[in-house]
Amino acid sequence: MSKVNKVVLAYSGGLDTSVILKWLQDKYDCEVVTFTADVGQGEEVEPARKKAEALGINEIYIDDLREEFARDYVFPMFRANTIYEGEYLLGTSIARPLISKRQIEIAHETGADAVCHGATGKGNDQVRFELGYYALDPDIKVIAPWREWDLLSREKLMAYAESHGIDIEQKRGKKSPYSMDANSLHISYEGGILEDPWAEPEEDMWKWTVSPEAAPDKATYIELTYEKGDIVAINDEKKTPAEVMETLNKLAGENGIGRLDIVENRYVGMKSRGCYETPAGTVMLKAHRAIESLTLDREAAHLKDELMPRYASMIYNGYWWSEERRLLQKLIDESQQCVNGKVRLKLYKGNVIIVGRMSEADSLFDENIATFEDDAGAYDQSDAHGFIRLNALRLRLAAQKRKK
Secondary structure (H helix, E strand, O other): OOOOOEEEEEOOOOHHHHHHHHHHHHHHOOEEEEEEEEOOOOOOOOHHHHHHHHOOOOOEEEEEOHHHHHHHHHHHHHHOOOOEOOOEOOHHHHHHHHHHHHHHHHHHHHOOOEEEOOOOOOOOHHHHHHHHHHHHOOOOEEEOHHHOOOOOOHHHHHHHHHHOOOOOOOOEOOEOOOEEEEOOOOEEEEOHHHHOOOOOOOHHHOOOOOOHHHOOOOOEEEEEEEEOOEEEEEOOEEOOHHHHHHHHHHHHHHOOOOEEEEEEEOOOOOEEEEEEEOHHHHHHHHHHHHHHHHHOOHHHHHHHHHHHHHHHHHHHHOOOOOHHHHHHHHHHHHHOOOOOEEEEEEEEOOEEEEEEEEOOOOOOOOHHHHOOOOOOOOOOOOHHHHHHHHHHHHHHHHHHHHHO
């Protein structure tokens, strides 16, 4: 355990990080700076200030990062139609590089020689945080309490908090609350009965969405306006990226959209069951693919689809700040220059239904060619004969050889 003079702690004010704050003071006998990030979790972050002050903290950072998070992290990710293992929209993963970046900035501002996170030694977040730290400051010291202490259960953490007079909310009698992580893209739920992959989540667990059964019987129609692959307006009303997220979370959540229950493969090697609410992201993925279907060249679209799983793994595994992710992002962003127009959607009882798409300047859809009616010579159907014969050549040769 090397000597640490000052450490910047990623501090939520919840159970884990409140215990960590006190533990750092006792174990390392160092000065602690707390950093609380508002990334749109929908909860008041100011109480973290009072909790930090109660534990004697003098340097307290509480930063509103909602616009930066949506603009510089969520939106670039959705330009790639990013989804991990066919289902997960990476809500937790995409917030970690921003938090890591701001922690390192604060460490430099305050003269801290170390940073600390509350991720467990079993999860992905420890990797995501620390890869970010080292990519941005290769000489920074990193403290990961879950890999050092013996408080390896939520019950032990609660007992520690009680013995040290640390105020912890969301107690349910003797039962530990779910492990939750929230930002403007999603809420994740782990632990409790969810550790049994056969057990259905409790209905009162969900915070942002009504169940599809309880959603309105009348559909909600919305129009999204895109510029260079990003949503810039909803129903013709201009919105910032953070406002887009907030509005879509509300509209989609009211219509029972965005719930997910999966078993995923963690980077550290184990399988993990988690539940997620991603109302805005569920709409954004479907709508972005719709506007791309109209404006993006076929081979460009197919290339993006081939690269997307690799891009998703980079984010999931913590390589946002890697050279390969930056390089791939440039290609993705270049592909979005003509992804402009509108998408009309119907939100209904858990479903996101595309009902229209248009792009006045950049549509590659030609009704004169695509029509099943008389195209007045816009497309010569006899051209297909040679096209098919050439593409069938290798198949015919192989068939003739088998026949002999």
